[in-house]
Amino acid sequence: MAKSPTIEDLATAANVGVATVDRVLNRRSNVRPEMLDKVFDAAERIGYPTRVLTARRVELTKPLVRFGFVLHKGAQAFYQNFSRALKQAVEDRTDIRGRATIRFSASQAPDDFAHELREAAKTSDVVASSAINHPSLSDLVRDLSADGIPVLALLNDFAQGDRRGYLGLDNVKVGRIAAWMITTQIRNPGKLAVFVGGNRWHGHLLRESGFLWIGMQD
Secondary structure, three states: OOOOOOHHHHHHHHOOOHHHHHHHHOOOOOOOHHHHHHHHHHHHHHOOOOHHHHHHHHHHOOOEEEEEEEEOOOOOHHHHHHHHHHHHHHHOOOOOEEEEEEEEOOOOOHHHHHHHHHHHHHOOOEEEEOOOOOHHHHHHHHHHHHOOOOEEEEOOOOOOOOOOEEEOOOHHHHHHHHHHHHHHHOOOOOOOOOOOOOOOOHHHHHHHHHHHHHHHHO
16 A cells, blocks of 8 residues: 655655645645645645645635734733634634734823834734724824724724724613613612713713713603
């Protein structure tokens, strides 16, 4: 019985290193289409199974889309979980070859967000961020959009009118639900205090507006 060709045989036939063949077979991201073709042709010549290579070829016909995410509070469990979910969502896409890069702003200062947004834009086709509301960030989003880099708002609807879209809660509705729960479930009269996280977060202001709207209806 003839011996089945090995990865070493395939590397020799393609005139490349074994490490290169390994990258091709194991779907590493740094494989050029022409290199895949070279290995595929060699595999057909020596009788190496081409099922994986064929699937890889089909995959490389899909457009590559690089996503850059800029979040804050990198040490907080919520944002760590959120970043993992974002990466998984990109990996699960079957219509594109998605690549996700997560960056965390050093603080909630506008300049720190701006720095990370600029860096993300250098290597991304689309950028999304949970940045704060600030005129300088709105200007930056406008500039990035003019350069062909769409920017999406995550969780906090910053740069309204300049961002491409918003992915997050309907914060007015959230405020209304909170007020409705309090007014319908608390039976005893008393004082109520509303704490707003900060004016830098548009969502906080909208939640307060929704909460007060219920109060005004009463």
